[in-house]
Amino acid sequence: MAFDLRKKNRLILGAIVIATIFIVRLFSLQIMNQEYKVTAENNAYRYVIRYPARGLILDRNRKILAGNDTAYDIMITPYEVKALDTADLCRIFDLDIVEVREKLNEYRRNRRRIGYQSIPFVKQATSRQYALFMEKAYKFPGFSGVSRTIRNYPYNAGANLLGYIAEADTAYLRANPGYRRGDYVGRTGIEQSYEHIIKGEKGYSIFLRDVHNKVKSSFEDGKYDLEAIPGKSIISSIDAELQQYGEMLMNNKIGSLVAIEPSTGEILTLVSSPGIDVTKLATINRHYNELVNDPLKPLFNRAVMSPYPPGSVFKLVNALIALEEGVIESGTKYSCSGRYNVGRGVACHPHPSPTDLTQSIMMSCNTYYCIAFRDIIDNPKYKSVTEGFSRWKEMVESFGFGKKLGTDFPSELGGNLPSTDTYDKIHGKNRWRSLSIISLAIGQGEIGTTPLHLANLAATIANRGYYIVPHIVKGSPDTLINTQYRERNYTLVDTNNFKKVIEGMYLAVNSPPGSGATARRAAVPGLDICGKTGTAQNPHGRDHSVFICFAPRDNPKIAVAAYIENAGFGATWAAPIASLLIEKYLNKEIKRLQLEEEMMQGNLIGNTLRR
Amino acid sequence: MIRANEYKKIDWPLILCYLILCFTGWISIFSAVYDQEHSQILDMSQRYGMQFIWIVSSFVIAFLVIFSVNPKLYTTLAWIIYGGSILLLIAVIFFGIEVNGSNSWFEIGPVRFQPAEASKIATTLALASLLSSYSFRLKSTQGLIKVGLIILVPVAIIILQKETGSALIYGAFIFMLYREGLSGWVLTLGILAIALFLITLSSSPFFAILTLFSLMIIARGVLCGRAVLHLFILALYLPLMFFSPMLGNLPLIAGNITLPQEAWLAITIAPGLIYHLISAIKSRLIIHWNILVCFIASVFLIFSVELVFEKVLQNHQKSRIENLLGINVDLKGAGYNVHQSMIAIGSGGFSGKGFLQGTQTKFNFVPEQSTDFIFCTIGEEWGFLGTSFIIFIYLFMIIRILNLAEKQKDVFNRIFGYSLSSILFMHFFINIGMTIGIMPVIGIPLPFVSYGGSSLWSFTLFLFIFIRLDLNRWK
Known part of the structure; x- marks a missing residue:
């Protein structure tokens, strides 16, 4: 037993010895050794975050849409700030002295809470300002500079698409734990959708400093530094030249212009007018209030968000459904007396009568579609109006209407499509008939579609019966993305039924004068544009001018939707603008210079503001 | 089962220490990962919020162990538990997830669990069961082989999981085996050689010799039966040795002579050595000669380690050895961590910067801030007072468990207590030693303090099983 106790005591002694060694070591580290005394004066190690360059955004031809410039953030560490020449500091950065004094006082008050953290004092100072500051840095203990990359935009195009970058705010930081205060994040457009690819990875450098706030040297020659990894580039499907041209066409007009490559679903151009000027995009913080308060809402992306009545272009959908449901054939003719005279009636415009399907599209006859639509809904195949309507709705939905298409554009909205419930609420259950909802025949009433839907x-x-979800990003040179945008979405309408409708669209544009064709102003010799006009009534004043088209007729390369608010007939503004865009894309040069001039000069904003 | 009044005999000092350490861990984790966006200590999206859950659930475990588990189960189920833990250890290699390059974690929903933590308890149970059996003889070859197998099987699997640090902890069982009859020389020589090797590698020959000489004084004291006197001498001698290089700065003594610090140390210890030599000659005690021989051999070892390692070996050979030992597997990362850790602790000064006022441990740049390097935060924010207090708490626990273990009537309980104390000591020794730069970087947690559910749960279970076993003493 005594022997055992001795063993126990030896073990205890061992533990005491180790603990004593620890205490001695800690005594030397914490009390004796001055090397590790970190005070406000000789906080020898300073971490400087290295921010990565953001990935570039390129257009479909690899031209730079969004590139990078260098700017500098001047950081302040309130604990280390000494008495300083505030006036001098203000001169360098062009600041208001009263504001700066206030700011400095606030930091001073909170310095214990902030501790040794560096917080931004001046954001995005220019290289010149930074150079001036560095010369005098010794006068400003507690201040230091960090280089940041900010965007530059070689093309004045696509600001709404590219989206802006802003500092992560509190709400964002809460939702995204990987980010820290001061980080830039894409808040709209491509910058937001593809943030994870273009943001890159932050690094840091460790510096040793002396008491005069001068960085003496990099710690251990940067052995422990971490390089920032630049973000990866994104190749968008946008055609920079075409986008710029589209924005010029839409200048001083309210509305949208969308162009898609039908075979791939790639968005070539997406203009929402009025939009943001790229010169304001890089320094969005300074312009943010101005943009938010603008009555024309430049931050609102009409092309993917605004639900408009489609107007007569929707007749194309009804024509296709009527053919598929067998309620009309391509030879079916109806006569029109300038008015559909059943119930409250629907007015039409003067045109040769009677018309067959092709002519009805070419001349945009309202009567024809009122009859055809009622036949779809009241089809004896279905037991009730409700059932007929549900079938119609199902087929409309197969074209992508009434829902988000699922594009990679972050702010996309789904428009709206009425359901049987909608009408039950308006008219009472089973109290409505095909005539009650006759507006849908000509794309009016309870339907809302975005310009993207129309494109x-x-x-x-153009594809004769299927679409690929429109998207603005083709890919990235080093990462495989967007494989989901390869799938064909077929409509419920058979391919053969598209032939007659396309014929009608072709004739609407390319008929001889006096034939009653609605969109002759959109014709470009040799391009075989097929189109359909729309003139959408709306509660906000003058009709909206609408046009959708594609070209060439066989093997189409581009499909366009133009939607111009309060601009009157579809043929007056939307059709020429859409056709100019096609001409620019397919021919690379514009022959119809007079028309181009007329369209670019046209100022229609007054139409909206006057109402 | 135990009667109600016997619960009054629960060892409250141990539980108090346990609570202090848990609480210290929680607020230090809060401090280490604190940021203004999440300033609530109960924010569950943050580690401190999670640690609160771990702590509360540990209390539940502790409560269950004390009040509802029949302690007889540990003896009867020891081998089944051991077998189960071996299966888990193997299973985790195939079904676990990879964390920081080691395959030792299970992930079930949001909870991660490391079987290596729990297998220490299982191994302890198996060893206690084997060693307490009536026919067992530790000193027989067969006995040694059995004990070796029980320890080495989990160690081998854990090394396969690339968790060298955790495997090292199993070395702690040698202390328990020493108590149960293993020769003291095996222990002493083994520990001495390894310690000198590590100290020389991780600091300098100066510190190695300093340690060695201190050990020599202690050994002498213990062997002569005058431990207290020698400890007193050591207490006087240590600062003298420690500051010996400063003698060169005193103009009265040395003028402007510049000597390496080892030389100053040699000058300082020379009188002690001469005294020892004289008493060895006079007394003719073989033990004094043994100590002297050991000392001289060790000094040679120290310089040869230094020499071989720095001069003879090529760089890639060095890193291979370091890898083999599990030291500085990632030299850049490890060296950086230790440097940062020492700056943080050193900057704490005597009384620290105060709660949440630390600057060096606030950055996210040093990984493992809330797990393996949690001691830095304590050092920075609570200073020398805080670090000494924590060391005192651990020392108190280790000694108290040893004392309680020795009082057990039941051999099984005693072995369990010794194992617990030894493993606690190993963690304490390696972890704190690492953060203050006298041990190589070996990634193991500080018991009850580091962030993490597996570690906290396992140690809680370990401690409270012992506290429950201790209650049987009063039957």
């Missing part, structure tokens, strides 16, 4: 409709018809 997608043009692409679907």
Whole structure:
């Protein structure tokens, strides 16, 4: 037993010895050794975050849409700030002295809470300002500079598409734990959708400093530094030249212009007018209030968000459904007396009568579609109006209407499509008939479609029955992305039924004068543009001018939707603008210079503001 | 089962230490990962919020162990538990997830669990069961082989999981085996050689010799039966040795002579050595000669380690050895961590910077801030007072468990207690030693303090099983 106790005591002694060694070591580290005394004066190690360059955004021809410039953030560490020449600091950065004093006082008050953290004092100072500051840095203990990359935009195009970058705010930081205060994040457009690819990875450098706030040297020659990894580039499907041209056409007009490559679903151009000027995009913080308060809402992306009545272009959908449901054949003719005279009636415009399907599209006859639509809904195949309507709705939905298409554009909205419930609420259950909802025949009433939906409709018809979800990003040179945008979405309408409708669209544009064709202003010799006009009534004043088209007729390369608010007939503004865009894309040069001039000079914003 | 009044005999000092350490861990984790966006200590999206859950669930475990588990189960189920833990250890290699390059974690939903933590308890149970059996003889070859197998099987699997640090902990069982009859020389020589090797590698020959001489004084004291006197001498001698290089700065003594610090140390210890030599000649005690021989051999070892390692070996050979030992597997990362750790602790000064006022441990740049390097935060924010207090708490626990273990009537309980104390000591020794730069970087947690559910749960279970076993003493 005594022997055992001795063994126990030896073990205890061992533990005491180790603990004593620890205490001695800690005594030397914490009390004796001055090397490790970190005070405000000789906080020898300083971490400087290295921010990565953001990935570039390129257009479909690898031209740079969004590139990078260098700017500098001047950081302040309030604990280390000494008395300083505030006036001098203000001169360098062009700041207001009163504001700076206030700011400095605030930091001073909170310095214990902030501790040794560096927080931004001046954001995005220019290289010149930074150079001036560095010369005098010794005068400003507690201040230091960090280089940041900010965007530059070689083309004045696509600001709404590219989206802006802003510092992560509190709400964002809460939702995204990987980010820290001061990080830039894409908040809209491609910058937001593809943030994870273009952001890159932060690194840091470790510096040793002396008491005069001068960085003496990099710690251990940067052995422990971490390089920032630049973000990866994104190749968008946008055609920079075409986008720029589209924005010029839409200048001083309110509305949208969308172009898609039908075979791939790639968005070539997406203009929402009025939009943001790229010169304001890089320094969005300074312009943010101005943009938000603008009555024309430049931050609102009409092309993917605004639900408009499609107007007569929707007749194309009804024509296709009527053919598929067998309620009309391509030879079916109806006569029109300038008015559909059943119930409250629907007015039409003067045109040769009677018309067959092709002519009805070419001349945009309202009567024809009122009859055809009622036949679809009241089809004896279905037991009730509700059932007929549900079938119609199902087929409309197969074109992508009434829902988000699922594009990679972050702010996309789905428009709206009425359901049987909608009408039950308006009219009472089973109290409505095909005549109650006759507005839908000509794309009016309870239906809302975004310009993107309409461009997608043009692409679907161009493809003779299917669409690929429109998207703005083709890929990235080093990462495989967007494999989901390869799948064909077929409509419920048979391919053969598209032939007659396309014939009608072709004739609407390419008929001789006096034939009653609605869109002759959109004709470009040799391009075989097929189109359909729309003139959408709306509660906000003058009719909206609408046009969708694609070209060439066989093997189409581009499908376009133009939607111009309060601009009157579809043929007056939307058709020429859409056709100019096609001419630019397919011919690379514009022959119809007079028309181009007229369209670019046209200022229609007054139409909206006057109402 | 135990009657109600016997619960009054629960060892409250141990539980108090346990609570202090848990609480220290929680607020230090809060401090280490604190940021203004999440300033609530109960924010569950953060580690401190999670640690709170771990702590509360540990209390539940502790409660269950004390009040509802029949302690007889540990003896009867020891081998089944051991077998189960071996299966888990193997299973984790195939079904676990990879964390920091080691395949030792199970992931079930949001919870991660490391079987290596729990297998220490299982191994302890198996060893206690074997060693306490009536026919067992530790000193027989067969006995040694059995004990070796029980320890080495989990160690081998854990090394396969690339968790060298955790495997090293199993070395702690040698202390328990020493108590149960293993020769003291095996222990002493083994520990001495390894310690000198590590100290020389991780600091300098100066510190190695300093340690060695201190050990020599202690050994002498213990062997002569005058431990207290020698400890007193050591207490006087240590600062003298420690500051010996400063003698060169005193103009009265040395003028402007510049000597390496080892030389100053040699000058300082020379009188002690001469005294020892004289008493060895006079007394003719073989033990004094043994100590002297050991000392001289060790000094040679120290310089040869230094020499071989720095001069003879090529760089890639060095890193291979370091890898083999599990030291500085990632030289850049490890060296950086230790440097940062020492700056953080050193900057704490005497009383620290205060709660949440630390600057060096606030950055996210040093990984493992809330797990393996949690001691830095304590050092920075609570200073020398805080670090000494924590060391005192651990020392108190280790000694108290040893004392309690020795009082057990039941051999099984005693072995369990010794194992617990030894393993606690190993963690304490390696982890704190690492953060203050006198041990190589070996990634193991600080018991009850580091962030993490597996570690906290296992140690809680370990401690409270012992506290429950200790209650049987009063039957």
